[in-house]
Amino acid sequence: xxxxxxxxxxxxxxxxxxxxxxxxxxxxxxxxxxxxxxxxxxxxxxxxxxxxxxxxxxxxxxxxxxxxxxxxxxxxxxxxxxxxxxxxxxxxxxxxxxxxxxxxxxxxxxxxxxxxxxxxxxxxxxxxxxxxxxxxxxxxxxxxxxxxxxxxxxxxxxxxxxxxxxxxxxxxxxxxxxxxxxxxxxxxxxxxxxxxxxxxxxxxxxxxxxxxxxxxxxxxxxxxxxxxxxxxxxxxxxxxxxxxxxxxxxxxxxxxxxxxxxxxxxxxxxxxxxxxxxxxxxxxxxxxxxxxxxxxxxxxxxxxxxxxxxxxxxxxxxxxxxxxxxxxxxxxxxxxxxxxxxxxxxxxxxxxxxxxxxxxxxxxxxxxx
Numbered sequence: 001x002x003x004x005x006x007x008x009x010x011x012x013x014x015x016x017x018x019x020x021x022x023x024x025x026x027x028x029x030x031x032x033x034x035x036x037x038x039x040x041x042x043x044x045x046x047x048x049x050x051x052x053x054x055x056x057x058x059x060x061x062x063x064x065x066x067x068x069x070x071x072x073x074x075x076x077x078x079x080x081x082x083x084x085x086x087x088x089x090x091x092x093x094x095x096x097x098x099x100x101x102x103x104x105x106x107x108x109x110x111x112x113x114x115x116x117x118x119x120x121x122x123x124x125x126x127x128x129x130x131x132x133x134x135x136x137x138x139x140x141x142x143x144x145x146x147x148x149x150x151x152x153x154x155x156x157x158x159x160x161x162x163x164x165x166x167x168x169x170x171x172x173x174x175x176x177x178x179x180x181x182x183x184x185x186x187x188x189x190x191x192x193x194x195x196x197x198x199x200x201x202x203x204x205x206x207x208x209x210x211x212x213x214x215x216x217x218x219x220x221x222x223x224x225x226x227x228x229x230x231x232x233x234x235x236x237x238x239x240x241x242x243x244x245x246x247x248x249x250x251x252x253x254x255x256x257x258x259x260x261x262x263x264x265x266x267x268x269x270x271x272x273x274x275x276x277x278x279x280x281x282x283x284x285x286x287x288x289x290x291x292x293x294x295x296x297x298x299x300x301x302x303x304x305x306x307x308x309x310x311x312x313x314x315x316x317x318x319x320x321x322x323x324x325x326x327x328x329x330x331x332x333x334x335x336x337x338x339x340x341x342x343x344x345x346x347x348x349x350x351x352x353x354x355x356x357x358x359x360x361x362x363x364x365x366x367x368x369x
Contacts, residue, residue, distance in 0.1 A: 011342045012305045018290040019331035021324060023069035029076040030293055033286030045074060049081035049204055052240045056268045058256060059247035061275035064324030067247050071209045084203040090212040094219055097230030098162055101186035104208060105161045108193060117147050119200035137188040142175035183230045191237045198241030207243045214250035216259050228261035235267055278321040286326060287311055305341055306349045313351040317358050333357045
C-alpha cells in the first residue's frame, strides 16, 4: 500500500483542502458519502460497458446535490470500462441542435480522430471504412480521406467542429461540399463519430453526458422541438455503440416530462439516477469521508480539526443538506480556523467557534444549477 503524502496542512493533519464548492475533474474522482448511490452509479457504468445496445439515461438532482460531480465520477469510471466519455455542459444559448453538437465535436481532437480512423482501418480495411462513411455522410468521408492522405490542414477540424466562417470554396480544396450547418448535418456527423468509436476496438461505446439539460426549459418551443428531434433522431440512428445521459436540476424528478418530447422520454431507461437532499446520517458520512480522504500520515482523530459536536452544529445550520451547501459552510469555518490552529490560538474547532464564524460571515445561498 502506498503511504499517504506528507500533510500540506500539518497543523490540520490534512494533505490538501477537503472542502471545494467546484468539483474536481480528473482521472480519479473522489466519492464521499451516499454509498447506495455510488453503487447504483457504478452498476450503471458496468451495464453500459457490457452491452453493445445503445441506451438513454436520465439523471435528476436537487439544486447543489452533486449532479456535475456525479457525472465527473461516471467519466472517470467510464475510462476504466472501455468507454469513450464526452462531458458537455448544455449551451446557455441554443438556436439549434448544432450548438449542442459543437460542444461534443470539440472533444474530438485531430489526434483522437486520426487514431480512431486508423484503428478502424486496421480492423476492417480502408475501403470498407471509407465506403461506409461515404454512404452515411459523403462530406465526412472526404474528411477521412484527408486523414488517409495525412493532409495537415486546419480545415479538417474547422469543418468537424462546425466553426462559423468556413466557406464552401475553402472546403472544396479538401473535397468537402458543405459546412455543418443544419441539425441533420450534425446528427449525421455524430453517427459517424459513434461508429468510428465502436469500430475502432479502442473503445466499446461512445458515452455522451449532457449536463444542465434543464436549460432547454428556457428555449422557444421551436428550438426545444429541434433539440428533442436531434436527440431522438441520433438515438434511432445508432441502435448500437451509443449511450446518452441527460442530467438536469428542475424542481421534481417527474418535471422531466416538460423538457423531453414523448419520443425521447419513452426511450429512456426505466432506472433513473436521482440525487435528492442528504439525510442527517448521509451528510455526516459525507463530511467524514472527505476528512478521511485528505487525512495525512499520523492523523488519528476522526473529526479533527473539527469535533463530532461541531460537525453536527454546522450541519444543523446548513438547512437543506446538499453537498454544495455543506461544502460552503465547512469551508468558511475551516478557512477561519486554519491560521488560528497553526498559530496555536485554538487547538480545534468547537461548536461555539463554528457557530460564531457562521454568524459573522454571511453565506450566499444561490442554490443555482
